[in-house]
Amino acid sequence: MLGIGLLKGLGVTAKNLVGSFHDPARLVTTEYPEQRTKLPENYRNFPFLVYDGTAAIDGLRCVACKICEVECPPQCIYIIPDRDEKGRPTKKPKVFDIDISVCMSCQICVEVCPFDAIKMDQQYEIAEADRFDRLLLKREALAKPNSYYQEIHPAEAAQVDAMLAEARRKADAKAKAAAEAAAAKAATAKPGAANPPTRPPAPSGSTPATAAMKPATAAMPEPAVPPVQPTQTPAENSATGNPVAPKTGTPGA
């Protein structure tokens, strides 16, 4: 009959109206500047640089290898490697700029970085008044601690950390073997080996970490060592669930 449908409709809206007052599940609005929704882990927008330890510039994992600069499709990365007085590369970037008004958030830089030095950020409040200056991020603005990385991408970060620790453990083991082979020589290498074999790249071990990094970087050209994930065993891959999730884009496989 005419009107029944209208009354039903009025009932629906009335239910919404009343429900929004006593049922918090209905009122889904978050009051943005005060409240924020937790972003999903796989959210990404622009890259940042990870550093270990507390020193922002010195702790950068980046070695200025320029792979990302080459691979970047819109060419928004600009790197000048740092050199010491003698002109030798210090394996640090002197200039590392990303123009995020150009960046297209493709994550290719993250994919190609052999050192896990560049990661995708979740910072979205990037509105600026000056387009040419403030959106061109410098090295200092890009550098963020590993703890931040762990905070925004916990699963991925744990995996990366585990991998780095593994690499470091291998390097340590190698160094230890070398040391034992040369046991007779001296016990000078002891302090370096005293480094605990566990994972934490905690702030406490900044110097050991960099020290541990060095063998890894030194070992990079060798085929077995590089921490590129696809080389992991399939068993481990399936057991951990989503170790490759950030890269293959199949979360929760």
Add this chain to the structure above:
Amino acid sequence: MTLVQLSRVTPGVSDWFFQSLSSPFIAAAGDSRLERLPIIARDLLTSRLPEPWRWWLNSLLAILVVLFGFAILFALLTLVERKVLGRVQNRPGPNRTGLPFTKLRLFGLGQPLADGIKMLTKEDIVPRSADKLLHFLAPVALLAFSILTFAVLPFGRNLVPVELDAGILYFFAAGAGTELAVFMAGWASRNKYSLLAAMRALAQLISYELPLLLSFVPVIMMAGTLSTTGVVEAQAGWKFGFIPHWHVLTPWGFAAFVIFMVSALAESNRSPFDLPEAESELIAGHLTEYSGFKYALFFMAEYFGMCALSAMAVTLFLGGWRAPLPFLEIVPSYVWFALKLFALLFGFIWIRATFPRLRIDQLTRFAWKFLVPMALINLGTAAFWSLTCNWSGPLQLARWAIALALVAGPFVVMGRKLSRDYAPRTYRYA
């Protein structure tokens, strides 16, 4: 040119006209102090003055109180509407604009103020080829006609600005001017959409004016008067001591009330009859070429019209300022009036939140093929009701049964037909 102005120019000659205008806010007798509060307050201000001045000041006060009251109501209503719409859609609605320069939010109470400031400071654009005079006159005329209608509404016991013998007729005569203003706006804009919208608006307003007028004829018939206070007077008393004698509680009265409210929705261009201002179809229709303060005036007029029609519905059908139960009469009459008015306004908002907009052919068909015949049949029902007013005993039941059948039968029959016509249409090429 309001009535008050009209009488102002002829003070000496037509003295009788003064009497017919009957000093606004007549002094009440025998009511509680609370009930007489507005009159006491007024007398405090003006009782010392000599007679002609006192009359003038009383009139002026009445006008000011009504105008400011409804202006504030308008401001609040915009906010309440947005908040209710938000709640219906599971949003909080505007809640951030509070007191200026403070952190106080006050549930967004500052929103109307902010809107007002925005509207006032916007650039007033007049199209180059527009008819400048009419373009300016349209919003002014619209608002003026809307405000005129407030003159005869009984806001409470003895609280009626102008007591007219033909008050209801005056109300609708003044309301008829809004159509003219809408047309002026549409035509003066020199915009095809505006003109089209104006024509649509005219068609809609004329179509719905008919059921609107026909729906309250039964009330006049039963009350035997065209005066608003008389109609309220006719709804005095309670049956069995607890069922008020409101017109809405009779079969014909209920039908007339529904017809009246539907027509009022259309007359005030409210959703779901807001075709003339349909943004998505006519780029806001006759409002397209208006901006800034003129636009605000249009909106103000629309809300004033809505308030006035709701107030008239309260007067005609819901017993005006009368309390629903005898013991509730200790609450002053103007509070009751305000409560009923708010209830109806909330209904307007609720309907807006619920129903989608009609198509123009559905709109006119609904008016001509459903509302007008229903209103005419309802007239017959009311005639039957008034002829059988001395039936009693089992006849009283028979009277109810017949009246209900007279209302429900045509409703079902015509409603069936109408529902068939409104069935989802099948398109050949879509």
Add this chain to the structure above:
Amino acid sequence: MLMSVTAAHVWLIPALPLLAAGIGALTPRVGRRLAAGAAIVALAVSFLLSCGALVTALADPAAHLVHNFAWFDLGDSAVRLGWLLDPLTAFMCVMVTFVGLLIFIFSTGYMHEDANFTRFFCFLSLFAAAMLGLIVANSLLLLFICWELVGLASYLLIGFWFHKPEAAAAGKKAFITTRIGDLGLLLGMVWLYDATGSLLFYDGGNGVLETNALGALTAQFTIGGLAVSTAIGLLIFCGAVGKSGQFPLHVWLPDAMEGPTPVSALIHAATMVAAGVFLVARVYPLMTADLPLTGVPLHALTVVAAIGAITALLGAVIAVGQSDIKRILAFSTVSQLGYMMLALGVGSWVAAIFHLLTHAFFKALLFLGAGSVIHAAHHEQDIRRLGGLRRPLRVTFATFAIGMMALAGVPFLFSGFWSKEAILHAAHGWTVSPLPLYVALAGVVLTAFYMTRLVAETFFGTPRSETAEHAHESPATMTVPLVVLAIFAILLGFLGTPAWPWLQARLEGRTEIHGHSLADGAGLMGLSIVLVALGIGAGWALYGRRPRARAAATDPIEGRAPKLFHALRQRLGFDELYAATVGRISDGLAALADWLDRSVWDGTIRFLARLGVFAGVVNREADEDVINGGFDAGSEGLRRGANAYSHAQTGDAHGYLRVVAIGFVMLVLVVMLGGGR
């Protein structure tokens, strides 16, 4: 609220079914539930109101509560109608609404497959409204209006299946036959109005049934020495004869069985045909007014008694020879109506009404039972082709048997016994002639006999046709009314036993009840019991003991007295007699009118036409030569003038308006200057 139903409210009782009829008329064909629901609900409410009216009426049984009003004014005199509420009205209302309600419910099952279901209920409601209006009318005029409406509804319902030629013919026959009686009623009404100046029954001393009017009526005499009241009473009785199927006009009633069975039950058994009895009971003061007169050749009631006796015997005799289940019941109705008339005639109208009420219930029961049988047997109505239905139709059989025993007057338990007994006693007490008593006693035997025959043929033995074998019990909407009616067919008798004649007392307006012991009339009662036993025994001996084997087998009576049986089967040749006499005469009259029309009137007109043509020819000759010439010249002049003037008609509105303005100015100037002030 119900307690407060007064005379001013009784119009609601017929108004509600009328409303339902209106709804039914407006309902489209698919609205079955609406039409039936409206009819049933309206009648149920009417029933409740009737009960309220009964309570009101019984509070003061002697009073005639009236509510009169003016219908319209004719010059000085107003035509006044009114409503009447007394025990007679109230009992009749309760009976009609209750039986009607049960039959309505029964109809929802019986007519379920009919395409014109809504129309049926519309007609039924119309009938109920008219019948109830007839009952509550306090004016002979209003009664007559409703009387005719009842006739109309009856006609419509008999011819409900008008595609069957027999049904259409039966409808016409019923309508025309009853119209003959109605003519008498109309004449009586006109005469009554002429003699008394009023048609209201009771009007605070001025009504036609009150002492003033009756005194005036008996004081005048008319042709043959009859008192005017006798003459008017007999004319009114004519109407009753037509409607109640009494002796000369009884032929329509058996044919009326062509209608749907619920219609037969409601109209042609329980209610409408009783209207004649009711009419006579209603105007009973008028009928009895001439009794104190001595030296008049005839008392009205004598005629009534005679007609009743003849009808009672005739109906019972013919019923013996019929084989259609409904026809048998129809003739039994004729016979029972004769009993009622007999009771009226011998001066006991309460016995007549008592029998009317009990008869209404058990006859409705019998008809509905027959309807159930017919429904079950796929519209097979011939008892020779039925048989053995006892087993499949248990409820129907049980209730039908109760109805049969009530009708046959099986002693003590069944209502028919008590009401028939009352009639026999009344006939016994009639001093004028013993004949009615003998006729009634003969009728008792015959009734018991043919009812036994009917039950034995239908329910016992073996099924004698395909359809009877596959019979199945009817739905609850049909059996429940049967059961209810059966209960009442038993219980109702105890309202009027000689020991406690409550009903009689109330009808006569007495509040105290004078019971007398059963021994008072024990002789007569014993005789009638013996006669009933004789009838049943004979019936069982002939039909029950050795049931019919085949449908085509000869009837036991036919075997013994073929001629008699044949005459009975042909209904004693009344139809043929009427066809030979009345029909022949009217055919002759029609032929005469036809001949007159064709030769005499036509010839005259043809001659006149010829004359006219001749005059025309002469006229034309004169016209063309003499007159036309003059006209031509005149027309030419007019044409030229108009031509000239038409140049002023430019079609330019401005020009016209200008001329009007200037003309106005001229006119005002003339008036002003010419001293027109």
Add this chain to the structure above:
Amino acid sequence: MSIAFLIIALVTLGSAAVAMSLRNLIHSALLLIASWAGIAAFYLWAGAEFVAFAQLLVYVGAVSMVVLFAVLLTRQSRVDMAIAPDALRRIVAALLAGGATLGVLFGAVVSAPLPIAASATPVTVSVRQMGQELMGTHAAALLIVGALLTVALLGAIILASTGREDPPGVAPPAVAPPTRKTS
């Protein structure tokens, strides 16, 4: 005579006169509406409240709409707006005829010995009184006016209708193919 009357008269006459002389039809119509409103004001001044509101309702509310619709439905091209060849002649004739009428009427009004109301106090007619008068004394006239209005409504519809068999209002059956039409 009061100032109010003079103002009302001047406004009414002025707007009517200007309306009759304007080229722009819409402006003309709007000014005429103002003139009608002025007449309503005159009624109000004269104490005929009900008539004043009726005038407003009918003229400002209804007739004006019809006029505006008619104007918009008969939009003219620029050629049509051009002054007709004999316009001047007609205007002069109109002025002459109108002037003569005005003169005659004025003369008649000024010179006529008009009767004056017996009582100085004006009669007031309440709406109730009017209603009873309408239903009693003038009931026949009311019926006739009702019939007239109905006939006028029908006539107007017939005159203005285009005579198409399928009005756009009942589009769905026309649009839907007959095979797919479901109730």
Add this chain to the structure above:
Amino acid sequence: MSLSPLQLCLLFSSALFCVGLIGALARSNTILVLLGVELMLNAANINFIAFWRFGPAPSPATGVMFVVFSIAVAAAEAAVGLALVIAIYRHQKNIRLQEAVRLKG
């Protein structure tokens, strides 16, 4: 010369009548002609009210009743008149009154 209120009202109405008349005579646009006629009708209504108010009235409500009826009839007239205008426009594609001189077409 002093004028009574009644005469003033009558002068007002006759002036309005003449304005309407001149408009109806001078304009070629049919709509305006109709409006002129409408004005003349209104002028007549003013006379009714004037006599009702200032003149001796046969019964208290006669003048008002007349005007009410007149307004009703005028509404009908306007509706039919403008419908005719539209019909003329359809027929001859303009609404000049002086061109609408033929009944046939």
